[in-house]
Amino acid sequence: MYSKRFEKEAFKEEVKNNIKNLYRKTIEEATGRQIFQAVSLAVKETIIDYWLATQAEMEKEDPKTVYYMSMEFLMGRALGNNLINMTAYKEVKEALDEMGIDLNAVEDEEPDPALGNGGLGRLAACFLDSLATLGYPAYGCGIRYRYGMFKQKIENGYQVEVPDNWLKDGNPFEIRRDEYAKEVRFGGDVRIEYDPVTKRNNFIQENYSSVLAVPYDMPIIGYGNHVVNTLRIWDAEAITDFHLDAFNRGDYRHAVEQENLAKMIVDVLYPCDDHYAGKELRLKQQYFFISASLQALLVRYKKKHDDVRKLHEKVTIQMNDTHPTLAVAELMHLLIDQEGLEWDEAWDVTTKTVAYTNHTIMAEALEKWPVDLFSRLLPRIYQIIQEIDRRFIEQVRSRYPGDEGRVARMAIIRDGQVKMAHLAIVAGYSVNGVARLHTEILKHEELKDFYDMMPEKFNNKTNGITQRRFLMHGNPLLADWVTKRIGDGWITDLSQMSRLKKYVDDPKALAEFREIKYQNKLRLAEYIKKYNGIEVDPRSIFDVQVKRLHEYKRQFLNILHVMYLYNQIKDHPEMYFYPRTFIFGAKAAAGYVRAKETIKLINSVADVINNDKSINGKIKVVFIEDYRVSNAEIIFAAADVSEQISTASKEASGTGNMKFMLNGAPTLGTMDGANVEIVEEVGIENAFIFGLSSDEVINFENNGGYNPADIYFNDWDIKRVVDQLIDGTYSNGDREMYRDLYDSLVNTHGQERADRYFILKDFRSYADAQKRVEEAYKDREGWAKKALMNVACCGKFSSDRTIQEYVDDIWHLDHIKVDA
Ligand code: CJB
Structure with missing residues (x-):
């Protein structure tokens, strides 16, 4: 193991020397970015030896x-991941601590x-x-x-x-x-x-x-x-x-x-x-x-x-x-x-x-x-x-x-x-x-x-996905807990997670597991406060959709449903409602107009709802800026609900769905891509499935027979939400701002069918599934069991299995x- 050969004092010396030689500075004088460079170069020293050894082996064999x-x-980012895979993370953290340097802060300096x-x-x-x-x-x-x-x-x-x-x-x-x-x-x-x-x-x-x-x-x-x-x-x-x-x-x-x-x-x-x-x-x-x-x-x-x-x-x-x-x-x-x-x-x-x-x-x-x-x-x-x-x-x-x-x-x-x-x-x-x-x-x-x-x-x-980055690095609390319970074999053999199943009926284990999720939610709440300036309640349900912005992934369905819930709360303030934080993160291709309109809509809905004191913070909407690998790790760890709501048949697999599962967030999704296999592994009772099947979607696409107007004119709640796109509710009175999104649901554009991604068709079934989520979450222990079952059943979704x-x-x- 690298860690056996890791010599703390030599490493510390190396970091100091690097700072001196690269920047003519002492540690105290160096900037964060300079410390990152110096630490990385010290780590690279060790890597190079093994890199050479691997090449020599390949030459020979x-x-x-x-x-x-x-x-x-x-x-x-490479630094943290490299340290993990060198099995030197904890030692390096300790060495840096002794030098008054916080490894997390150093990692954050890496582009x-x-x-x-x-x-x-x-x-x-x-x-x-x-x-x-x-x-x-x-x-x-x-x-x-x-x-x-x-x-x-x-x-x-x-x-x-x-x-x-x-x-x-x-x-x-x-x-x-x-x-x-x-x-x-x-x-x-x-x-x-x-x-x-x-x-x-x-x-x-x-x-x-x-x-x-x-x-x-x-x-x-x-x-x-x-x-x-x-x-x-x-x-x-x-x-x-x-x-x-x-x-x-x-x-x-x-x-x-x-x-x-x-x-x-x-x-x-x-x-x-x-x-x-x-x-x-x-x-x-x-x-x-x-x-x-x-x-x-x-x-x-x-x-x-x-x-x-x-x-x-x-x-x-x-x-x-x-x-x-x-x-x-x-x-x-x-x-x-x-x-x-x-x-x-x-x-x-x-x-x-x-x-x-x-x-x-x-x-x-x-x-x-x-x-x-x-x-x-x-x-x-x-x-x-x-x-x-x-x-x-x-x-x-x-x-x-x-x-x-x-x-x-x-x-x-x-x-x-x-x-x-x-x-x-x-x-x-x-x-x-x-x-x-x-x-x-x-x-x-x-x-x-x-x-x-x-x-x-x-x-x-x-x-599949790598558990080294998306659990060990991204969620060290849960990773350590899993290791404490079942040993560390899961790090290279994720199927061993199934040994966690026995803790589903162990109240003490469940309480620890829940506490870890709570700590991770606190960490994300701090991140949101720092970067979005929004206070969110870590006891609310963290309902998360993070992925590229694409029509087929249906962030639009999600935000329309938020608008619908908001209408309900406004109409019935007395109604029971478990507080929810809807978290989005997504980049849109620069030229993808409709995707960019959707981002604007999410932010507009967030503005209106987050600033409406009358709903007592029952709903918060957060759009996390610049969703990327480094903040993804924090987000997965903190999620309660994993939104995987693509139009069935359109999402080839998805991999975010697997990262949520690994971190104990049940899937709220359609029977699309790898969701199908996730449900097969975890059991339908530990997921929230809704919507058209891929066969139904393909059948409508090939043979017609779906007219969103039938839904729009017959479901008053849906019509109200859709009309709110063009009545100024979320656009300071501007009726044109979301006209294109509105049209995409109800009007045929040239070649393009109205509601091409079956948003209105799936809306009711999505809302019902969301209701089931709320019911299930009220039972805190029941929810923890579902969440733990997701962790215990995620073995198949390691990229180690895929690569094999x-x-x-x-x-x-x-x-x-x-x-x-
Ligand atoms: N995918 O990220 C992309 N870009 C493309 O151009 C085409 C597909 C995604 O690939 C992932 C990895 O296989 C899939 O999980 C995902 O469903 C697919 O959209």
């Missing part, structure tokens, strides 16, 4: 390795690296944690965006996006690896040249622009096992020799273009989640990191192996959604044009190496690139995709003669567009969804044609062992 390709890694939007990016981060913890060799490959997810400010109730310069003071954990830099080429033309010796055509890209991809490596530490994997994120620079040359040739414009390309390419993460914007720069980003990662991967492989035809024996590439699908064509390009393989040989290797994970069925998220843009930017890659498509269509035709409709539906290139999901499925040796229901919908609805033709590729891998399934069914990796 040559294990099969996964390259997890992702446009997003939503890592969150929260947000190189991801939401679920997909955070899943990638949890997967890296689990891979290292389980001792599997892995590289995460991504982009070192200068600006990650924006910081959210709320001004006058509106979201304002502020750039997050997370690298301003440097990132103490990263290491720049100039020696692995690679050139990435864009544009130009492809000249075909016949080589009489090899009797092959050579494809030569000319007149291109290029950038230099420079990798930065970050350590990914396994829990207590000394394994340190690598997250490799690529920065872009202008190729200096090249542009000097261009300057000399007088080609000034080209040189400047290349300089600009390098600056632009890694500048910013696209803030669209579950939505494809079709921007050329995004395609450049995708090719940039894929090409660099694959070039580096091949160099590494060839150090030990001389036959690239066997690449798949040592390497597997997982494509996190379609964003990295260019890996298919780039690998073909490198194998054919650089390594000299024949098409069939290259295809054989590629289709045994790449695998694809689908994360959504939302049509607007499907990546389709216009052919003209694509072929201009990536001429050789486009040729390769054309050839893949030509051969694939031949196969479809021979399998389904005469079925041209099917050919049209399945083609990779069609109607002037390149369909990335089709390319990923055709080339991938595995296609997986992220929860059982989602995978079934892929097989039988969205990807039915592909499933019919190649059922063997399809499989499910229900998502990927390894067993898809990747077939070798283990590594690193001795201390």
Whole structure:
């Protein structure tokens, strides 16, 4: 264990020296940020030894390795998590205490690296944690965006996006690896040249622009096992020799273009989640990191192996959604044009190496690139995709003669567009969804044609989350209590949580458990007071919905229900009502108008309700600014109710739902995504389920038959709430402010159906479920039992389980062992 080798005095000395050498200061003079840097560098010292040891082991054993390709890694802060996984958290805390430094405050100085939007990016981060913890060799490959997810400010109730310069003071954990830099080429033309010796055509890209991809490596530490994997994120620079040359040739414009390309390419993460914007720069980003990662991967492989035809024996590439699908064509390009393989040989290797994970069925998220843009930017890659498509269509035709409709539906290139999901499925040796229901919908609805033709590729891998960050780090009180009760095996084997079931009937254990939740609610209440200036009652029900703002996630339903409750309390002040704090946290993509209107609505409702003395604080509404990994940990720990209320069939899995469960908050949700499996584990009596089923939703979508006007005109409570959107109640008399939200419920807009997400349809059943929550919460011990059952039954939702399934069914990796 690291902790055994941890020497307190040496560590303290190191921190002091770092401050002296870096800043010419004493501890007393140093700023918080400087102390954070000094502590992190001291921690990195130890990490490096294990990082080297892991690399040496990989060099020696040559294990099969996964390259997890992702446009997003939503890592969150590293210091605390690294200390936890080094099993040195408590010792370092003690050492710093002795120096008069508070570790929590030091952790708060770390920028929260947000190189991801939401679920997909955070899943990638949890997967890296689990891979290292389980001792599997892995590289995460991504982009070192200068600006990650924006910081959210709320001004006058509106979201304002502020750039997050997370690298301003440097990132103490990263290491720049100039020696692995690679050139990435864009544009130009492809000249075909016949080589009489090899009797092959050579494809030569000319007149291109290029950038230099420079990798930065970050350590990914396994829990207590000394394994340190690598997250490799690529920065872009202008190729200096090249542009000097261009300057000399007088080609000034080209040189400047290349300089600009390098600056632009890694500048910013696209803030669209579950939505494809079709921007050329995004395609450049995708090719940039894929090409660099694959070039580096091949160099590494060839150090030990001389036959690239066997690449798949040592390497597997997982494509996190379609964003990295260019890996298919780039690998073909490198194998054919650089390594000299024949098409069939290259295809054989590629289709045994790449695998694809689908994360959504939302049509607007499907990546389709216009052919003209694509072929201009990536001429050789486009040729390769054309050839893949030509051969694939031949196969479809021979399998389904005469079925041209099917050919049209399945083609990779069609109607002037390149369909990335089709390319990923055709080339991938595995296609997986992220929860059982989602995978079934892929097989039988969205990807039915592909499933019919190649059922063997399809499989499910229900998502998971890491208990190291979301319980050990985020909720130390509960983590310690669990360890006291069942030992610490749960840290690397979450299924052991089931041993907590026996405490469900133990009043003393339940009382302790309840007290921990209360302490965590106090912590969140302080946070809310500090950052929102709102007093909330920690004895009220903390009812929480935190996630990206998206129509299908239905924050709108939640706030409409709050408006409905408020009407009820105003109408019947004498009515029994258990005090509730409705807590929201959500970022909206900068260009997503309706999502931003919803944020404004939540804040407006909060203003009206929180300032209405007549309701005696029975309802409070809080919108937490800048929801991100670091405050998420505090929020999950304090939640009583986990709102997972997406329109059934739309949320592929969800992972927030699992984090709430781990922290003892029962789910109030629809039968969507992984909620279905959560209910299966915890029992329906320990959750609050409502709403249309996914079959019902899909049936309405396909066959019609739902008219929200029927509800609007027949349910007076609902009509009243909906009308309040346009009667000025929440907009100081402005009847237009929420007109678009109102219209979205009751009026058809062009192609868009009214109430596309079935908010009015599910409203009553949601309100009933909320009533059941209130009833259940009144029984304090009964509630604690439900909450504890959620903790006890969360074992399945560890990303350790998910990763083990990927390894067993898809990747077939070798283990590594690193001795201390
Ligand atoms: N997801 O976060 C994203 N971004 C996308 O572009 C598409 C999907 C989410 O991925 C998560 C991880 O698999 C899922 O849990 C979530 O349901 C899905 O919306």
